[in-house]
Amino acid sequence: MANNTVLPLTITKLTIKIIMLKNSRILLTLCFIFILKISYAGEGMWLPQLLKALNEGDMQSMGMKMSAEDVYSVNQGSLKDAIVHFNGGCTSEIISSEGLLLTNHHCGYGQIQSHSSVENNLLKNGFWAKSKKQELPNDNLEVTFIVRIEDVSKIVLEGITDQMSTKERQSQIDKNIASYKQRMRPIKHEEIEIKPFFKGNQYFMFVTMTYTDVRLVGTPPESIGKFGSDTDNWVFPRHTGDFSLFRIYAGTDNMPADYSITNVPFKPKHFLPISLDGVEEGDFTLVFGYPGRTNQYLPSSAVAQTMNVLNPAKIEIRDKALKIVDAAMRSDEAIRLQYASKFARIANYWKKWIGENQGLKKSDAMGRKHKYEKEFITRLKADRTMHGKYGSLLDDFEKLYKEIEPYALTRDYYNEIVRRNIEIMTVASYMNRLENLYANNGATGYNGFKARLEPFLDNFYKNYRPEIDQKVFASLMEMYVDADILDGAKGDLAAMAKKHGGFDKYAQSLFESSFVPNKNQMFKLLSAAPKMAIESMQKDPLVQLAKQLSDAYDANVSTEYNNLNTKINDLMRIYMEGQMEVFTEKKFFPDANSTMRVSYGKVAGYSPRDAVTYNPVSYLDGAIEKYVPGDYEFDIPKKLLNLYETKDYGQYADSNGKVPICFLGTNHTTGGNSGSPVIDAHGNLIGLNFDRVWEGTMSDINYDASICRNIMVDARYILFIVDKFAGATHLVKEMKLVHPKKDAKVIKMDAPKKKEKRRKKRRG
Numbered sequence: 001m002a003n004n005t006v007l008p009l010t011i012t013k014l015t016i017k018i019i020m021l022k023n024s025r026i027l028l029t030l031c032f033i034f035i036l037k038i039s040y041a042g043e044g045m046w047l048p049q050l051l052k053a054l055n056e057g058d059m060q061s062m063g064m065k066m067s068a069e070d071v072y073s074v075n076q077g078s079l080k081d082a083i084v085h086f087n088g089g090c091t092s093e094i095i096s097s098e099g100l101l102l103t104n105h106h107c108g109y110g111q112i113q114s115h116s117s118v119e120n121n122l123l124k125n126g127f128w129a130k131s132k133k134q135e136l137p138n139d140n141l142e143v144t145f146i147v148r149i150e151d152v153s154k155i156v157l158e159g160i161t162d163q164m165s166t167k168e169r170q171s172q173i174d175k176n177i178a179s180y181k182q183r184m185r186p187i188k189h190e191e192i193e194i195k196p197f198f199k200g201n202q203y204f205m206f207v208t209m210t211y212t213d214v215r216l217v218g219t220p221p222e223s224i225g226k227f228g229s230d231t232d233n234w235v236f237p238r239h240t241g242d243f244s245l246f247r248i249y250a251g252t253d254n255m256p257a258d259y260s261i262t263n264v265p266f267k268p269k270h271f272l273p274i275s276l277d278g279v280e281e282g283d284f285t286l287v288f289g290y291p292g293r294t295n296q297y298l299p300s301s302a303v304a305q306t307m308n309v310l311n312p313a314k315i316e317i318r319d320k321a322l323k324i325v326d327a328a329m330r331s332d333e334a335i336r337l338q339y340a341s342k343f344a345r346i347a348n349y350w351k352k353w354i355g356e357n358q359g360l361k362k363s364d365a366m367g368r369k370h371k372y373e374k375e376f377i378t379r380l381k382a383d384r385t386m387h388g389k390y391g392s393l394l395d396d397f398e399k400l401y402k403e404i405e406p407y408a409l410t411r412d413y414y415n416e417i418v419r420r421n422i423e424i425m426t427v428a429s430y431m432n433r434l435e436n437l438y439a440n441n442g443a444t445g446y447n448g449f450k451a452r453l454e455p456f457l458d459n460f461y462k463n464y465r466p467e468i469d470q471k472v473f474a475s476l477m478e479m480y481v482d483a484d485i486l487d488g489a490k491g492d493l494a495a496m497a498k499k500h501g502g503f504d505k506y507a508q509s510l511f512e513s514s515f516v517p518n519k520n521q522m523f524k525l526l527s528a529a530p531k532m533a534i535e536s537m538q539k540d541p542l543v544q545l546a547k548q549l550s551d552a553y554d555a556n557v558s559t560e561y562n563n564l565n566t567k568i569n570d571l572m573r574i575y576m577e578g579q580m581e582v583f584t585e586k587k588f589f590p591d592a593n594s595t596m597r598v599s600y601g602k603v604a605g606y607s608p609r610d611a612v613t614y615n616p617v618s619y620l621d622g623a624i625e626k627y628v629p630g631d632y633e634f635d636i637p638k639k640l641l642n643l644y645e646t647k648d649y650g651q652y653a654d655s656n657g658k659v660p661i662c663f664l665g666t667n668h669t670t671g672g673n674s675g676s677p678v679i680d681a682h683g684n685l686i687g688l689n690f691d692r693v694w695e696g697t698m699s700d701i702n703y704d705a706s707i708c709r710n711i712m713v714d715a716r717y718i719l720f721i722v723d724k725f726a727g728a729t730h731l732v733k734e735m736k737l738v739h740p741k742k743d744a745k746v747i748k749m750d751a752p753k754k755k756e757k758r759r760k761k762r763r764g
């Protein structure tokens, strides 16, 4: 780990010295290239179909023993056939010949929760199907395989010229895609999706297959699967067994089929064997999954805006909301249960943005961007046509980002306050939607949406406390009015608060007089004929407020924001093209866009600040250190305590006799990589990705090899919990456990003997 931190520093110093000595431009450029290459080691979310062309050598030099074809192949079974998109948001992987599927506990949380009740609380107690018959089917869960990926840029961009307006360009692209899809006519069960890459400079087609009968097989209790909860979220050392097990079922032809008892376990083209040999610092790690969204190629003006304007605003808003909810949760166990999941969702990105901002500063993201941009301009100047094409981009960005700033900030305030953190405003906005649907599509439109709304509302009120939301309302609406954002978005909020004698009283009056916070009144109203219901809705003060604020936002913010944003996206496409043309020595990977990617790195600890160094592996001993009996974040199940005391670890302990829980790597990952398999040099599963370290969350914008680390559960901890803790030994038997390191040693030790034998044979 130390070399990772020290290397770029040393080279920078060296570079400066050389520049001072020679002061030649060629050298400066060369050194710049060198710095680029060094500091980007470990960075990248690569396209699996391009590994052979771009990464194979690099991966093998880092220790990988496989070929690119072993990772991704269209012609034969490869690793990619074991990697599954889990319900569009997370990643999962197949770990047995019978379709057993591994993902994170927090990815399966909704499903686990849906099977839980007070009498049978799977979240609290965990769940282990003793046989396939006991596995639990799930509504609204689907998993998707990639059949193949193809470059369709030429087809999609046919007829596109530089002279086209954005609109013309997009409509030509849409036409090309539509006609191509029609020509392609996928075979039964296959689907086609075409997505832009490199900001619309390239297009790839994904042929996919989606299975919808996916059953819950096992989950540890929350005290293992969510150990440390929000306090430990985004933090190392970590001791969370963040995993759950599902199984894919198929029709008897192994093809996708709706749930049926006659369905059979899916037979995969490939599944991942699991290594029992564990990890050490420096081991090769490959993370294969579906990262959601990154912004690696932004101009400095955009990074500055995120860092100095947008992130601080969002953090401050959530800070206020979370404090109110946290106080309520601490005062009452019932509230804690009702709000735990909502709190976790809001707190997750609040904490991420704080880390991101600190990391952007610490890694000098601005300095790096400026240096990069200066080099971009210097190189452009050497080529007239290129300078003509790209020379004004950075100034144009600067202007556009300045222009969009008030709109972008208002947009974030609106989204965070009106649409996310004050719960009742969302529900009130649905009343307006009912009204609109009735106006446009009559009773059919109204009833269609109402049918979807009712189960949502039923669930919503179960976990809703108006008295908490009222406080959030008062606090955040006051913030909205006081904020330095576009006044047009604020409606009459200020006047109304004044009229009532302040935001607390205004909130109280609204919550008392509106039917929206009250479940009985809401359902009574929805049971009336549409016309009558709408009349009552229109008179309701909260519904009115939601409409007023939404109209104000539409009229004063969204149109202009979208216009400017379209211009920015246009420039971004050209800037991306320019960067790729100018930095020919650099290997580019496209920003994450929820498509399948490979990121490779090494097991490594890190040193986030002076005198602080993290080892790459955490152990069960550390969980015991954190243990607080009865605590909702740090409790530990008795059975696990017993296993620890008796050191009953079976084959799952490390060579030091301890049970490993988590480890760190330099893999470049982001949201969506949760549940991604971590694969060793030979193609075996060694871990399960679930988080990043706090100091490194700026890797979405500025990856820095010295402090960006992903956090994974050690595969041996998963096996230990399934086997020793849960006694679900039948599941472990279904998996293929291997010893790649031990085998390699045996082969090495055997090698001289074999040679000797051969020699003897020849002689004899």
Ligand code: ARG
Residues within 6 Å of the ligand: 106, 229, 230, 233, 234, 344, 345, 347, 348, 671, 674, 690, 691, 692
């Ligand atoms: N930080 C991880 C991710 O971004 C885990 C989130 C779930 N856990 C939690 N405590 N909120 O999804």
Ligand code: GLU
Residues within 6 Å of the ligand: 090, 669, 670, 671, 672, 673, 674, 690, 691, 692
């Ligand atoms: N927990 C994240 C997820 O659910 C992964 C962590 C990250 O953002 O890297 O996808």
